[in-house]
Each structure stands twice: as structure tokens, then as C-alpha cells.
Amino acid sequence: MDDQNKNLILATALSFVVILVWFVMFPPPEQPVEDPNAVIAADGSVPVAPTATAPSAAPAAETGTTTTEAVPDAPRVDIDTARLSGSISLVGGRIDDLKLNDYRETLDEGAPIVSFLSPSGQPHAYYALYGWAPGAGLSYDQVPGSNTEWTLENGDKLTETAPITLKWDNGAGLTFRRTISLDENYMFSVEQSVENTGAGTVSLAPYGILARHGEPEDLKNFFILHEGLIAMADGELTETDYDGMTDYPFEQREGARAEVTQVTENGWIGFTDHYWMATLIPQPGTAFKSVAKYDERRDIYQTEAVMPTLTVAQGSTVATTSQLFAGAKEWATIRDYQKSGGVQGFLDSIDWGWFFFLTKPMFALLHWLNSFIGNMGWAIIGLTIAIKIIVFPLAYKSYASMAKMKELQPQMEALKEAAGDDRQKMQQGMMELYKKEKVNPASGCLPILIQIPIFFSLYKVIFVTLELRHAPWIGWITDLSAPDPSSIFNLFGLLPYAVPELGFLEILSLGILPILLGISMWLQQKLNPAPTDPTQQMIFAWMPWVFMFMLGSFASGLVVYWITNNVITFTQQYLIMRSHGYKPDVFGNIRSSFKRKPKPDAK
Structure with missing residues (x-):
């Protein structure tokens, strides 16, 4: 198994792990309700001077x-x-x-x-x-x-x-x-x-x-979204879910x-939902x-x-x-309260997550594109293009390295034959060849690895922000924050009946966008011949269709991004590899994937 394929399989495995983790959900515990009509009142007070006696402010x-x-x-x-x-x-x-x-x-x-x-x-x-x-x-x-x-x-x-x-x-x-x-x-x-x-x-x-x-x-009680207490105290943000509040000291x-x-000076406290929020905001500086x-x-x-x-x-x-x-947690409205109203850190009431350094500028650009284009679906496509432009230098270097690796394939095969079973000798020969030709075999998987935080950040933006809620794109896509509503079970609306509730089988109810996603990933694979190793062949053959089913229940906006990304990646890779002397035989690779393999002779 050559290093390029090893790296690609590693990147694929990492992608699988990340996406599978996103499916983890934590069901909320049931809470007893004894008296829904009673309310607790405030606790404690703040003296205006060290000599003042703080009264009990708890009614x-x-x-x-x-x-x-x-x-x-x-x-x-x-x-x-x-x-x-x-x-x-x-x-x-x-x-x-x-x-x-x-x-x-x-x-x-x-x-x-x-x-x-x-x-x-x-x-x-x-x-x-x-x-x-x-x-x-x-x-x-x-x-x-x-x-x-x-x-x-x-x-x-x-x-x-x-x-x-x-x-x-x-x-x-x-x-x-x-x-x-x-x-x-x-x-x-x-x-x-x-x-x-x-x-x-x-x-x-x-x-x-x-x-x-x-x-x-x-x-929702979904791990990617914070719901519950949210508070800012002198620049420090606190987020505690409802389960966490039940663990406070008694x-x-x-x-x-x-x-x-x-x-001491600036802060606010309240409850945040998926799209709505109520917050108490004392006078700034108090x-x-x-x-x-x-x-x-x-x-x-x-x-x-x-x-x-x-x-x-x-x-x-x-x-x-x-x-x-x-x-409503509208980005522009909350930002205005922070900038003009003096509510310190109010924009952090939107759950930007661990990758806030990506999600914040990503949504700012998405919001600007939407205000310019007037449609959030096309804005997502515009954002995808902008991201691909930003990472283009890395992609160019990666695809150029992949083309060079293809050119070195005959020499690599000769080194394997010369080394025989001596793996150390083969690895030393490979390293010398890479050094001589100035090729980095690991660079081929960098575009895939860099996609993981970008994909996660965009998923966060689409899932969390209000602006994607009920945002239409084209035709049947009337809500980019929801999965594609079309279904293969009624031929995407051609048959005159609604799709019944399928329970856990709903993963099989594929819409048009997930199918296009699977096809785009499959075509991207065909830029290279299928690996000779049977295990690798099986992994690569199933990967587009596994992703198709996995992402079928994701928000339509995310699938739109992924399809656009695949199309741009296919075009970039094809043109860059051709410019470096390697001509991908896409149609030949497609034809070979449908050929029946001869059965081994019986002995």
C-alpha cells in the first residue's frame, strides 16, 4: 500500500469519525413538576459602600x-x-x-x-x-x-x-x-x-x-447547540444547560x-433557546x-x-x-446592541462553538453575501467559492504533488520490485526518491483534513444561526436549515402520496440533494484509477454512497455547500493535474468500475 493511499484512507477515517460523533444526541431527563405556579424570587444584593449593610433581597x-x-x-x-x-x-x-x-x-x-x-x-x-x-x-x-x-x-x-x-x-x-x-x-x-x-x-x-x-x-438537547443559562460577567461568558443548573450547590x-x-462593571444573564433569547441587562458600568x-x-x-x-x-x-x-437572536440586531447599545459581549450570546474564530467570520461573510445576493442558498454557494479561493494555494500545492506522484509511479514500482520483502530498504528508497523529486506524499490528504474544521464550522453556522431558519433556496428547498424534503419513496413528488413516518428507516428516504452529493463524490473519485488493493477498492467504492446516506438527514444548506465544494474541487484537481503533465482519464476510470472482474480459475 503506497503512502498516498495510506494518507487518503487516514483522512477518510478521520472524516467518518467526526461526522459520526455529530450524530450523538443526549435525551433530556424528565423533571418532576410539583407546583408550576410558584416562583422563586431574587437572592442577595450589592452594597453601594463597604459600610452599607446588604439587605436580604430574597422575597x-x-x-x-x-x-x-x-x-x-x-x-x-x-x-x-x-x-x-x-x-x-x-x-x-x-x-x-x-x-x-x-x-x-x-x-x-x-x-x-x-x-x-x-x-x-x-x-x-x-x-x-x-x-x-x-x-x-x-x-x-x-x-x-x-x-x-x-x-x-x-x-x-x-x-x-x-x-x-x-x-x-x-x-x-x-x-x-x-x-x-x-x-x-x-x-x-x-x-x-x-x-x-x-x-x-x-x-x-x-x-x-x-x-x-x-x-x-x-x-433540542443536541450537543452542538447550547440551550439554557447564558451569562456574561466582566467579559467572562458562562453557558450552563438545564441539567447543569440542577447540580448547583443546595x-x-x-x-x-x-x-x-x-x-463589578458589565454583564447580563438570561436563558437562550435555539433561536430565541431573554436576557436581563443591568445598566452598563453598574x-x-x-x-x-x-x-x-x-x-x-x-x-x-x-x-x-x-x-x-x-x-x-x-x-x-x-x-x-x-x-429573536438576529445577528445584525444583537451586534447593534453590542456596538451602539453598549451591551458588552452580547454577540457571544449566539453559540459560535469551539471554532468561533472560524464561525464568526464565516457567518459575517455569509450574512454580507445574503444581503448582496438576496438568497441564502446562493450565498452559501458564494461562501463556498470564497473558501476555495482562500485555500487555493494549499490545494494547488497538494494537487501538483499528486500529479507528480502519478508521474513517479513507474519508479516507485521499480523500487518495490528491487526491494522485494525488505520493507526498510523500500522505505529508504522511497524517501530518497521523494527528496530528489521534491515531493511530499502527505500533502495529498491536506485538502481533506482542512475540510474537517471548515465543514464543522459551517454545520455549526447553519444549525445555530436564526438567519438560516425557514430560508428558501430554489423549488422544493424552502428551509435550508432542514433536510431535503424530497424523497425517493414517492419519486421526489411524482407519485401522488406523502411519505409515511419511517422511524429509523428514514435514513433510506433520500432526497435529490443527498443523491447529487453521492454522485459528486463518486465522480471526484474517478479522477484517479481504482487502487489495486482489494480492501482499498472496497472502501473507495462504498465511501460516496455511505456519505450520501449519512448526510441525507443533514440541513439542506450544508449539503448544498458540500456539493458545491465537490464540484469546485473536481474542476481544480482536474485542471491542476493536467497542467503538471498528468491527464486524468475520468471516463476510462468510470468504465473500468463497471467491468466485471474475471473469476479466478478453479484448481
């Missing part, structure tokens, strides 16, 4: 004496913008009803709009609420919490140009107000203020909470599992306590941002502002 006593079940007829204030719709409950002032107007659940006609946040009492409740933790001179019933009944002081509905103001008077000299505004995308601004008209000075700490009852209904005082991080919590009694996941303790003198008013991002 845990409140949750022990009241219920957080949403009142069915609670008054609400509508949310009405071009991109968001829903309502805010005046009970607790909760942002707990939110729909993303630009996105549908499926591609079916009349499919419902994506519902993102939902009130307590509904399945998989998910909402944001704000409040104040009592400090010196106050008790929990004197500050607004999760069930406080607010009144609407200003505004009749929340729009991009019209904020609303909620008001609550505790009857003991403190008047609380909450002004909520919303930009043209997904960013809420929440200003909380307290006016002290009573006697004496009080201290209290504002907080924001995101509560999620149970795991998301559509949890805090007996609160009856929950929690992890507390002191943020210290706060970042808390991630899981209540195993009620199966509630929670994130909290507890702001610094404020002191309110008699006759004065204090206010604090924070933000809430609740919407």
Missing part, C-alpha cells in the same frame, strides 16, 4: 405566604409594535405575554406566530418580573413584588414611541413607579423609581427576574440550588449580583439581576434603569 418570605398564580381576569396593558405583540399583566407588572410577529412556528400556510413568553398558570410558563427587596426600615409587604397589583398611571398601550408607567403606593409613605419602554426591535427599558414622602430614611434594592417553569417544550436557606456571581437558581421542588429555572442597594432619604426620589432583551 422568599413573600413566596411562602402568597401565590404567584396569575389571576385570570387580571387587567393587562397591550404591547403593540411592528415586531412584538402581547401584553403586560398589572399583577406583578409582569412581562409575560409576548409573540414574535416576524416568525411563524412552521412554513405551513396560516401557521401561528411564535409565542415566546407566557403567563404563570400556562404550560411552560416563562416571564420577566421586577421588584424591590426591602432593606433597613422596610418589610416585604411594604415593597412591590411578584403579586403586587399596579395601576396604570400613564399610557394605554406599549409601542415603540409610547412608554407606559405603572404606579403603586404602599400606604406608608413610599410611592413606587415603573416606566417601561420598548425600541423598534426586542429591547425593553425598565425604569424603577421610589418616592419617599414618609418619615425617615429607607434602603432597598431593585431586582429583575426571569422565571421559567420546567424545561422548554421544544428543547442553599437550605432558600430551598433552592443557586450559583451567585458578583459582577455593579450587580448575578444569580442563577433552580427550585427542584417546583421545577422552576430562574435568573436574577440584583442591583446595588439604594438609600432613599425623606422627601427624595431615587431611580434605576435596566434592560430586558426578549426576542
Whole structure:
């Protein structure tokens, strides 16, 4: 077996290993749900000075004496913008009803709009609420919490140009107000203020909470995608899945599992889904306590941002502002919040993975091509061409080396015959020949090896980023983030029936794109004659069709990339090898692969 074929088989084996690993999936564990209507409240606070006493900012006593079940007829204030719709409950002032107007659940006609946040009492409740933790001179019933009944002081509905103001008077000299505004995308601004008209000075700490009852209904739980807690603390990103939150240290005082991080200057915390995200964002440059919590009694996941303790003198008013991002993880929108809005590291909320140094620029180029071309499928093809141009010097050197190896084949065969069974002598002769002719036998597999991180990175980009979701290309390809919907079982739509559910046999339901992929890989093989070794022959003969079935269930956008890459690679290799004196006999190699081999004579 010559070195070139050994290297090629090694590269192929590595490719198989990488792709097989991607198929590993981790099913989510079932979690008991005891009380889906209860919510844990914030924990801890941040003193404004070393001499200040940090109050207990955990309204845990409140949750022990009241219920957080949403009142069915609670008054609400509508949310009405071009991109968001829903309502805010005046009970607790909760942002707990939110729909993303630009996105549908499926591609079916009349499919419902994506519902993102939902009130307590509904399945998989998910909402944001704000409040104040009592400090010196106050008790929990004197500050607004999760069930406080607010009144609407200003505004009749929340729009991009019209904020609303909620008001609550505790009857003991403190008047609380909450002004909520919303930009043209997904960013809420929440200003909380307290006016002290009573006697004496009080201290209290504002907080924001995101509560999620149970795991998301559509949890993918796929290893290539992060879903769950995501937080930034002074430049350090933390990603913890829902299983990881259940392993937090148990805090007996609160009856929950929690992890507390002191943020000194910039940070945010929330939950990220496949395509959507909700995040609490304190004012940049402000210290706060970042808390991630899981209540195993009620199966509630929670994130909290507890702001610094404020002191309110008699006759004065204090206010604090924070933000809430609740919407789609659009690259351009999130980048703008990072660059113009000062939300440090916000672009890292998109799961770029280990190869972030490849996935980030790769998606930036893909996004630019899509904005220029207007179609994500053609943008993927354009990205493939750009990648091939970048790696062309390496490919040129590799294919030139392969052509040279073909020219040296007669000399290599002569060395093998001269060495006989002396493998050491043969290897020494080969090395001298390579050195004399300035040939690197390992360079032939470099294009295959370099494809592994590129393929993985593009797979990550296509699987993770929202911009590929429901993105059409041509004809029957209406969603580049989903597998090719055509099927060989109904002759790609020519027969008048739908393909039934096939279970594990769905791998056999090949679409047009996977078949084109197999053919393109098979033609690429035919640039070289089949190896003489029977084992190598079998591996090479089956490899295109194995890949065809394996990649048949991958996203269509990834298969489009692979087909385009194969076509460009075939063209490059053919032209480069011809320019160096080796003329690949593609049609001859195809004909030889269909010839029946003579049976050995019986003895």
C-alpha cells in the first residue's frame, strides 16, 4: 500500500469519525413538576459602600405566604409594535405575554406566530418580573413584588414611541413607579423609581427576574447547540444547560440550588433557546449580583439581576434603569446592541462553538453575501467559492504533488520490485526518491483534513444561526436549515402520496440533494484509477454512497455547500493535474468500475 493511499484512507477515517460523533444526541431527563405556579424570587444584593449593610433581597418570605398564580381576569396593558405583540399583566407588572410577529412556528400556510413568553398558570410558563427587596426600615409587604397589583398611571398601550408607567403606593409613605419602554426591535427599558414622602430614611434594592417553569417544550438537547443559562460577567461568558443548573450547590436557606456571581462593571444573564433569547441587562458600568437558581421542588429555572442597594432619604426620589432583551437572536440586531447599545459581549450570546474564530467570520461573510445576493442558498454557494479561493494555494500545492506522484509511479514500482520483502530498504528508497523529486506524499490528504474544521464550522453556522431558519433556496428547498424534503419513496413528488413516518428507516428516504452529493463524490473519485488493493477498492467504492446516506438527514444548506465544494474541487484537481503533465482519464476510470472482474480459475 503506497503512502498516498495510506494518507487518503487516514483522512477518510478521520472524516467518518467526526461526522459520526455529530450524530450523538443526549435525551433530556424528565423533571418532576410539583407546583408550576410558584416562583422563586431574587437572592442577595450589592452594597453601594463597604459600610452599607446588604439587605436580604430574597422575597422568599413573600413566596411562602402568597401565590404567584396569575389571576385570570387580571387587567393587562397591550404591547403593540411592528415586531412584538402581547401584553403586560398589572399583577406583578409582569412581562409575560409576548409573540414574535416576524416568525411563524412552521412554513405551513396560516401557521401561528411564535409565542415566546407566557403567563404563570400556562404550560411552560416563562416571564420577566421586577421588584424591590426591602432593606433597613422596610418589610416585604411594604415593597412591590411578584403579586403586587399596579395601576396604570400613564399610557394605554406599549409601542415603540409610547412608554407606559405603572404606579403603586404602599400606604406608608413610599410611592413606587415603573416606566417601561420598548425600541423598534426586542429591547425593553425598565425604569424603577421610589418616592419617599414618609418619615425617615429607607434602603432597598431593585431586582429583575426571569422565571421559567420546567424545561422548554421544544428543547433540542443536541450537543452542538447550547440551550439554557447564558451569562456574561466582566467579559467572562458562562453557558450552563438545564441539567447543569440542577447540580448547583443546595442553599437550605432558600430551598433552592443557586450559583451567585458578583459582577463589578458589565454583564447580563438570561436563558437562550435555539433561536430565541431573554436576557436581563443591568445598566452598563453598574455593579450587580448575578444569580442563577433552580427550585427542584417546583421545577422552576430562574435568573436574577440584583442591583446595588439604594438609600432613599425623606422627601427624595431615587431611580434605576435596566434592560430586558426578549426576542429573536438576529445577528445584525444583537451586534447593534453590542456596538451602539453598549451591551458588552452580547454577540457571544449566539453559540459560535469551539471554532468561533472560524464561525464568526464565516457567518459575517455569509450574512454580507445574503444581503448582496438576496438568497441564502446562493450565498452559501458564494461562501463556498470564497473558501476555495482562500485555500487555493494549499490545494494547488497538494494537487501538483499528486500529479507528480502519478508521474513517479513507474519508479516507485521499480523500487518495490528491487526491494522485494525488505520493507526498510523500500522505505529508504522511497524517501530518497521523494527528496530528489521534491515531493511530499502527505500533502495529498491536506485538502481533506482542512475540510474537517471548515465543514464543522459551517454545520455549526447553519444549525445555530436564526438567519438560516425557514430560508428558501430554489423549488422544493424552502428551509435550508432542514433536510431535503424530497424523497425517493414517492419519486421526489411524482407519485401522488406523502411519505409515511419511517422511524429509523428514514435514513433510506433520500432526497435529490443527498443523491447529487453521492454522485459528486463518486465522480471526484474517478479522477484517479481504482487502487489495486482489494480492501482499498472496497472502501473507495462504498465511501460516496455511505456519505450520501449519512448526510441525507443533514440541513439542506450544508449539503448544498458540500456539493458545491465537490464540484469546485473536481474542476481544480482536474485542471491542476493536467497542467503538471498528468491527464486524468475520468471516463476510462468510470468504465473500468463497471467491468466485471474475471473469476479466478478453479484448481
